[in-house]
Amino acid sequence: MTTISTELGLADRKQATSQLFQKKKLINFGLPVIVLLYLTYVFVAFDISGLWDKVSVKNARTLVSDSYSYKTHVTRDNRDASVSVAIEGERKGRYPDGEAPAWVSLGETTSINLENGHHVRFGPQVIEYDIPGYGLVTAKPGRTGVNATLPDGPVPNWINASKNRLAITTDAGRLTVTRNRTEVFRYFTGWELFFFTLDSPYHGMGPAKLLSHAVQGEAGAIFNDFWTNKMWRHQDVAWAILETLLMAFLGTLGAGIVALPLAFLATRNFMRMSSVRFVVRRFFDFLRGVDSLIWTVVLSRAFGPGPLTGALAILVTDTGTFGKIFSEALENVDEKQIEGVQSTGASPLLQYRFGVIPQITPVLLSQLLYFLESNTRSATIIGAITGGGIGLLLTQAIITQKDWEEVAYYIVLIILMVMFMDWFSGWLRRKLIKGEEKKTKIRKSNAAKNAFLLP
């Protein structure tokens, strides 16, 4: 009898176990399937397959090549045959009249050496491009068009010739001739004029020579030329980064200062009136729920673009978040310590100061520091929307669609800035909060305890 019932029980248990296994299998393998299905839906909804047609290969190529290289333009005005040389074709990067880099020899006939046997000559009348392995291309721009003559045979696809325009793109460079202008681009690797612009006497000096000049008492002048570099605007960039950090600093700490007293009003143990508690809590929810985007938009209407607007936007949003976190921490404080302070006859203010604040300081500081780091990133984003800090410089550089080397530079600076703040806030947290190590351990053991919750 007993054996039969046990066997029945065993069968039951076996069934139950296999049911549990079924359930686990379903969740373990069903969840990824759901994710996959959703992602497929999104791929269709976002038309990913049609994306390839939209990708601008030309833009991608300019972006990539421009971010690590630059080009020098040699331009001939075809109406008066004057020739000018400028880096990136910008006025700020222009060589003084009569001066040119070594590969350009100015004169009656300007001869431009594009390396590997490629030579371009600007004659008084005729433009010539000697292309190795193809032949000599000539053009005689004038009223009637560019009058290009190509070697016999089919026109290769890297030459684009029409009545009013001739464009030749080779590995060595690029030549464009129109009726009024002839332009040669030669590409170089690196960021042009990063340290000194052409009008500075220190342009083109090696580090050793610069150092010797600096030792001779020119350090100030050297720094000044670097700092006021018109091409890369090091001064403005430094200010922009400072502005971004300022936004994060003012916003985070300001929010902490505003949120702390308000948080007391939202706790059950310090605020007896439930109506006040309710109002303050909904206020925090409102501040958090109205996204920082909306706050930025609203505040920039009132204060205009700049770091103050960004700081206030961060301050307002984070007041809600801090209020919630702080009030939760305040609800968990130990009443005994407050009673202890009270027993010495301390006034309510002193009770808060010595009974409550020391208990929540670790939470307060670690949250503030954590947000300081994440707000550095937010400040970059808010700066891009309202106009302030490094975010503004970045959007401006992207909008021009040609200064990709500057974009690359700013991106590197932003990444370094955020990583620095990450490291700095972590370092400060470890310095200020000695119990931090212990607490992470507790948290980790909690995490381990919860590990098996999902089947």
Add this chain to the structure above:
Amino acid sequence: MSDLNTSPPSLTEIRGDYIALTQRKRVYGGILLAIFAALMAAGFRTADARNAGSFRDGFTNVFDYPAEVLGEALEKSAQLPGHLVHFFPSLVETLNIAAASTMIGAIAGIILSLLSTRGLAPWPALIPVFRRIMDISRAIPEIVIALVLIFLLGGGPVPAMIAIAIHTAGALGKLFSEVNENASLKPVDGLESVGASWAQRMYLGVIPQVGPNYVSYALLRFEINIRASAILGFVGAGGIGYELRNSMSWGQGRYDEAAAIFLLLFITIVVVDQLSGQLRDRMTHGAKA
């Protein structure tokens, strides 16, 4: 030995030492507080000086814009339901961007975190490399990648999705690898002894242990990503942020649309916050798991 020769400190000495100590502490604290206050004040003044409008002038106008928007929205309150319906698809797009990027980012984060956890990584020598990859992708603000991708791909949801996914992968990867460190290695060893491949060991041995924590972190990230995708829409990446910028650039006369978008965004954020908060609570405290 020398202790024997000196008499024990008298009460007044102890008292004096204690008072001196507290006074020194107070002075240090006071100095720190003063430096902090000075920093805040100087920072505020700098920010104020470099801002287009000053704090004092702007402060009185803070409520002008919301009042205008609200006033117009109330005036045309009959059209509000229509606007809500009209902008709902773009809200769905914003949510889709956030959800898809959270999922893609979480998957990438799981892989990165497993590759960079000691004891689980298949190539322990490469752990620092994967760590740095996570650090860098975490440090890049979404807007940077989004703006560059908008240049390449044109406006639309895809640049935003990719941008948020990259940041999410870094942020979640770091949290996940902290979770992974607590996973028991016994199931992994067991699976290895029966000849399971690395992917099988991870999927069957590690993921079931850390799954709830992963999901709870991913939900938290989803909340953050909704806000991020609204912001990226504002710089041209589609969704509700894009509509908001359009209706704002129309200026007066279209404020009812802006109000409708504000409302939609607000409701969405609050609802998602509540839902995911409850879900996370259930997951970590195991009420019904």
